Amino acid sequence: MATDVRTVEVATPEFEIAAERAAARRGLLIALPSWLYLTLFFAVPLVIVFVYSFATRSSTGRTRLEDWNLESYRRLFDPLVGEIALRSLTLAFLTTLICLVVSYPFAYYIATRRPAIRNVLLVMVMIPFWSNFLVRTYAWRVLLGTDGPLSQLSQALGGDPIRVLFTNTAVLIGLVYGYLPFMVLPLYAALERMDWSLVEAARDLYADGLTAFRKVTWPLSRPGVIAGSILVFIPALGAYVTPQILGGARTTLLGDYIVSQFLAARNQPFGSALSFGVMAVMLAATIVYFRSGAKNL
Amino acid sequence: MSTGVRPKSPTERLLAGNAWLVFTFFYAPIIVLIIFSFNANNNVGIWTEPSFRWYGDMFRNDDVLAAIRISVTVAAISTVVSTILGTTTALALERFRFRGQRTYDGLVYLPIIIPDVTMAVMMLLFFAQSFRMLDGLFGWSPSFGIGTISLSHIAFNISFVAVVVRARLGQLDPALEEAAADLYANRWQAFRRVTLPLIAPGVAGGALLALTLSLDDVVVTSFVAGPGSTTLPVYVFGLVRRGVTPLINAVSTVMLVASMLLVLISLAFQRGSTSKVSLTDSGVDPESA
Numbered sequence: 001m002a003t004d005v006r007t008v009e010v011a012t013p014e015f016e017i018a019a020e021r022a023a024a025r026r027g028l029l030i031a032l033p034s035w036l037y038l039t040l041f042f043a044v045p046l047v048i049v050f051v052y053s054f055a056t057r058s059s060t061g062r063t064r065l066e067d068w069n070l071e072s073y074r075r076l077f078d079p080l081v082g083e084i085a086l087r088s089l090t091l092a093f094l095t096t097l098i099c100l101v102v103s104y105p106f107a108y109y110i111a112t113r114r115p116a117i118r119n120v121l122l123v124m125v126m127i128p129f130w131s132n133f134l135v136r137t138y139a140w141r142v143l144l145g146t147d148g149p150l151s152q153l154s155q156a157l158g159g160d161p162i163r164v165l166f167t168n169t170a171v172l173i174g175l176v177y178g179y180l181p182f183m184v185l186p187l188y189a190a191l192e193r194m195d196w197s198l199v200e201a202a203r204d205l206y207a208d209g210l211t212a213f214r215k216v217t218w219p220l221s222r223p224g225v226i227a228g229s230i231l232v233f234i235p236a237l238g239a240y241v242t243p244q245i246l247g248g249a250r251t252t253l254l255g256d257y258i259v260s261q262f263l264a265a266r267n268q269p270f271g272s273a274l275s276f277g278v279m280a281v282m283l284a285a286t287i288v289y290f291r292s293g294a295k296n297l
Numbered sequence: 298m299s300t301g302v303r304p305k306s307p308t309e310r311l312l313a314g315n316a317w318l319v320f321t322f323f324y325a326p327i328i329v330l331i332i333f334s335f336n337a338n339n340n341v342g343i344w345t346e347p348s349f350r351w352y353g354d355m356f357r358n359d360d361v362l363a364a365i366r367i368s369v370t371v372a373a374i375s376t377v378v379s380t381i382l383g384t385t386t387a388l389a390l391e392r393f394r395f396r397g398q399r400t401y402d403g404l405v406y407l408p409i410i411i412p413d414v415t416m417a418v419m420m421l422l423f424f425a426q427s428f429r430m431l432d433g434l435f436g437w438s439p440s441f442g443i444g445t446i447s448l449s450h451i452a453f454n455i456s457f458v459a460v461v462v463r464a465r466l467g468q469l470d471p472a473l474e475e476a477a478a479d480l481y482a483n484r485w486q487a488f489r490r491v492t493l494p495l496i497a498p499g500v501a502g503g504a505l506l507a508l509t510l511s512l513d514d515v516v517v518t519s520f521v522a523g524p525g526s527t528t529l530p531v532y533v534f535g536l537v538r539r540g541v542t543p544l545i546n547a548v549s550t551v552m553l554v555a556s557m558l559l560v561l562i563s564l565a566f567q568r569g570s571t572s573k574v575s576l577t578d579s580g581v582d583p584e585s586a
Contacts, residue, residue: 020394026484027393031401034382034389034455038404041452045423046407049415052422106319109312121316123564128323130560133513134530135549138537139326142333142341145541149329177322209308238412240516245537255414262418262520272422275415282410 053272061266072273081257081274088254089281091168092236095175099183099232100225102176107187107224108217111194122188129181137174137245144170144246166248174242179235183228190224191217226289234282254278327553334546341541351547361548363525364532370443371518371528372511375450380504382451383458384496390459391466408456417520420449424521441523449521450511457510458503465499505563509556 054068075081110121128136143150144165151162164170198220202212240255247253252260258278261271333341337348355361386405390398408416424445432438473495477487493500512530519531527535529552536545 023393024395027389027395027398030385030393031389031395031398034386034459035401035404037382038408038452038455041423041448042408042419043404045419048422048426049419102315102319105312105315109316112312123560124320124323126564127557127560128327130509131327131556132530132549132552134515134534134537135330135552136326138533138541138545138549139330141537141541142546143326143329145341147340147343149333177326180319180323234410234412238414240414241534244534255412258414258418259516262421268422271418275412275418278412279415282412286410 049272049275052268053276055269057267057269063268072269075270076273076277084252084254084257087251088237091172091175091253092233094172095179095236096229096233098176099180100229103180103183103187103228107184107191111188111191125181125184129185133178134241137178137242140170140174140177141165141245165246168247168251170246171243171251174246175236175239178242179232182231186227186231187221187224190221194220230286230289233285237282238278330546331550331553334543334550336543339543341543341546351543354544355547360532364527364529367443367526368512368528371446371450372508374447375454375511376504376508379451379454379458379507380500383455383503384462384500386455386459387462387466391463405456405459408453409460413516416453417517420517421520441521442526445521446518446528449517450514453517454507454510457506461503461506462496462499465496469495501563501566505559508559512556
């Protein structure tokens, strides 16, 4: 008997360690195909852009992979780049803010409907969300044109023709329109999950509507606010399609500026450095936002 | 929630008003676009009479037809491959612990955070550089086209599929798989008969997202497309930059209708599969039970 007990005691951990190792091997094996794919077709390209950002541009516009230098990074601090970056950041910030202000009551409304109505409303949000982004942006080009429907309506009502196309206002409208569903859906998810009896408890304890919202609903919906803001801010900062279709020639944003370094200006090292700069800002914004949110969750 | 029973407060009215404004904002541009695609006039802004003329033009336009063929091919390839790789990624991250997992986790999430433009630049430089190398080493110089577009789409789609499937896996009770093992199912049987049917809605959702992202992409594709081989959105993007034409309205309407059909099909499919899940198991999804 005594020996039996001892062998069992010794055997179990060994067996468990072996099983754990086998599981780890299996996990690694399952991960391997996508790991290899993402390494070859994502990590390696990322490293190439990083290497290119230290290369030199020859006078013909070709990239010479020699004479490694920091010239491209130094150029990031040019006043012109600063101006473009500031314009892009302002636009991305305004887009996020407008989306949040519009979406919050909207998501709140949907989340507080009866389940049957809620599902119908949700499908009505999903349809524009899944519709082609380019087409949805193009629709605004038709709508906002100088002889377009809105302009004609305004003139029929005795007003002036609408002249917002090819301005930053048009880009802002396009960005808000394009990314609004990205804000609505996480907000809805957070509000729908919420335990509404907590709000009722606050009201029972004589909190007025505003206080109950400020002390209960808003803090509980913060994860949705954070997720939505990141989902809107990041693509808005790097936007390329929207400014190309609705913006003017004089309103260069970071997205167009990077692309022009590869297609028009042919300065690949500087374009690469710019890409890394934008990425760094985005990662920083994401981390700061998560940190500031996590503390108050 | 018994919000419907109370008399309508001013707040409630404001909320409803805002909701209708947002829905108008969502749908007015789309509806105007669809209406104007049936306008006979050459000038986009001026309505004369209804006609199918631009749809006829569209289906006689060889460039449009070629672009549609390439779009569909790329979308099919990238959806299938990224759905398989994304699902294995989700399984590896959610169900196993292994060395290097955190690096792998980061590698999977990075393509979601990275902006389109950076991704486009990365793929362009990567293919240009590796084609130069292949030419130097083997005298083989592949060209940009369906291959490069598909490889790039898979690269960003894997992550999105992985996130969607992982969310579904996270909701599953691991005890279900353990129960299958207790009943002498081997690992493959447990996966095939228990795990896979339960995560099927997640896999379908991930596949739909991959399909949509592939059919949607303009920026990355325009960088890795070859001369004469572009997808429909890139072709339309080129036209739009030159100006608004009724032909673009017609092509856009077809793209809109196609994506709406996809959503409706997936909704029907998802409804069917979730009810199947709750039939085979009542403990997973307490809301649907």
